[in-house]
Amino acid sequence: MIDETYKKENMGQDRPAGAGPDFEVSDQARRQAHAFLSNYTSDVSGVCSALYELGGMVVMHDPSGCNSTYNTHDEPRWYDKDSLIFISGLSQIDAIMGNDDKLIDDIVRAARDLKPAFIALVRTPIPMMTGTDFDAIARIVELETGIPTWYFPTSGMNSYIIGAGTALEKVASCLVEEKAAGPAKAGKEEIDPAKVGREEIDPSRAGKEEIDSSRAGREDDEAWGSGRQPGQFLSASGPFRVNLLGLTPLDFSVGSGRASLLAWLRDHGFIVQSVFAMGDGEAGDLRRQIGSAGLAHASLVVSSVGLPAARVLEKRFGIPYVTGLPCGQFGPELLRALTEACMTGSSGKSLFAGQENGSVSGSERKFIIGEPVEALSLARAADLAGGRDWQVICPLELDRDLESCDCLQISSEADLMEILKEGDRIVADPIYRRICPERAEFISWPHEAYSGRIYRRQIPDLLSDFWSRLL
């Protein structure tokens, strides 16, 4: 309670605008303070988003609010597509006294009613603090229901990159069937040079030269990027099959992004083996498709959250992976790398490694803020078309595969304000405009995982000509 005399003497007095803080603050507080910005979808929602269409039941062990936050701001499918995502309704007394029986009973009761394909337990801050033994709870639930039960040690304090990444990693570990292991495990042996130009591979369309990486893409990028017919790049058993990893509405929303990616692959002769993890049908269909991911020749990772799953598929089935989004002229480069991966069974070098962005050879300072795979792909597309020197800024956790990329990892508002004040052109979610200099050209790139549904209708399909706005 505020003392009334104190209020009369002090409060409501005008303070001159522009007066700065009078107190020293710790560097930690300075970095964690956000006066103007938003924050990204958290790990908790990331798990839910990644598992949404797989027919499981996700339980956030949380008092209240997590599900409302998730389904309002992070989940565009909530209204139209049912998914078994719940909170436990944790109470203070149960958190303190450790009444895990209630949680277990509630999960078992719901599982008997709803019969999910799997159960996922998702941790939130309070159970993390109280040390809830989720491993034990998961084992008990699994024993009582006979349903595979997973536990995700989220905290609600990391971003969706961690949550969705971990969830898709689990999917790659547990839902992809071992017996489905196919051609990729055989690697190069699958391609019989003797057959090239004779049987499955039509010599007029896919001769040896196209396997020659030293040539491909250097002399005839155009040929790699367009004009190909389905089935052009063939393995001994037919067109190459590709897993599409890292596709969630958090990075691609529910516009045309998914369809464009599938079309791009199909237009270039690939068969889409599986999509982790957005479908267009029933949950069971997507789960079955994912179950056969081991049959793929390669994986295309289109956002950071697909990378942990890609590594699992590589380890389990020898499936190589390539990372990037086919934006503009980066498309042919990516196509070449993906085809090589299919043919050689090797992931090869990251297309972003060693790529230098924003080295400021020109006079303009140009920044792209966003999810790193998308942002790096855009920067690369612009670079290839002559729009050089875009510096990628990632305010999220960087996957280890991306650590060598030219990408500044900055999540602090204070640090962002410092660097952006020099910016001449900035591509970012509209909420970042609040801290950009007025003189800078701001190119709006809404991101569902940042501003939620506010600008959903303006979220661009990155396979469209959006990249050309960076020129």
Next chain:
Amino acid sequence: MLKLVHGNKNDPRLEPWEEAETSVRETVTISQAAWPAPFRPGLEYNSPAHGPWNIVHIGMLVPESHQIYVCGGNCNRGVVLTAAEMDAGDRYSFLSLTEGDLYGQDMEGLVIDGVTEIIGRLTKVGKRPRLLFLFLVCVHHFMGTDIPYIYRVLRDRFPDICLVESYMDPIVQKGGITPDEKLRAGLYEGLVITDKSGRDRTAVNIVGNDFPTPRESQLVTLINRAGCQVRDLTSCRTWEDYQKMGDSFLNISIYPLARSGAGKLSDKMGVNHLHLPVVFDYDKIDQELLQLARALDTEPYSQDELAGFRARCETMLEETRDLLGGMPLALDVSLTPGILGLTRLLLDHGFKVKHLYGDAFAPEEEEDFLWLKDHAPWLPVTSMIHHNMRTYPRFDEERVLALGQKAAYFHQTPYFVNMVEGGGFHGYDGICRLLALMQEACREKKDTRDLVGRKGLGCPSCLC
């Protein structure tokens, strides 16, 4: 009400009918329903109907105020985007917590420095607030954070800013006061209270509501007839408007969650407090209006006037029933805190009530609950958060008129009254207004999907 949903109510006095077992299923007839929470707590579903206000919406009512939340990213996301969606992102800030902070040594120092930093940044851009809601969260309770120390230091540092102790701590709401109730009390912390001799005898506050009470209502009309004006946070546009509320001589609360805060405010101001909840029983409305007249020291409504109000309600009830022509109704508790009273009124007047949605009912509605048990024992009561509601068939072969967003969602009907928390309606006027909305809803289809998904009905919305 939330605390009742989760079954932690400790009430030693139980009537036989109160001992009815909570249902493990999602639907129960009212004759079998336990009071006041019919369903056994379990995993909770959250429907996409988001019209009811949350703490961000409520706090934004105070002019020239700012909100700072100290929490992890997941807890923050729902509130930061609430502010952004209502185009009030410039009145919202946060201090993000990391896992390490939960095990660190100096949460107090982090909060103090973080808030200091934010105030500094706001000041630099000319947005230093006059009132600051500083929201601490569940983890601060569990860490044993020295919360009084934080506020003491910050008040010393920023004596020109009214710092309001605020909480987003849903983990405690199941056994105590909800964050919503706490904030409704905190809304008036910034008032500079005058001494009793300075009371403005021509001003009455309506406190803790989200919607203004219509001028034509019997409640406001009576206040005006007594020579008084209504002061209401929902109509304050400036700090000065807000401060005037500190001078009023009477506080009225209508919304149940405003009651405890209104009582505290009245104690602090040294003025009377009247709680005049939304009721749908004519006699109770008369009692409330009489109470108000006495508090205002003015002539109450005459018997003729009251009879006229009743007659108008009866006429509108008849008109509406005829217009509906037997169209079934589905109601949910988010529509009005007096949902059982409304259900009773409608059934008593020959409306075809098909379905009632709710997980807990307000203690004041006990009498109406008993009436419904006796007079409409077949009435299905359905949970809105039971796990089976995720896959509950959301269609209805019949053309249903829904009263409330959640009922509209569960029946997927375009015919619905889009109202939450009573809409500010009160008394006879409130009944007539609601009936007018029912008539409109019956005649005109609404875009259910678009409307129910918007947060904070009545607040600005940036969603297009």
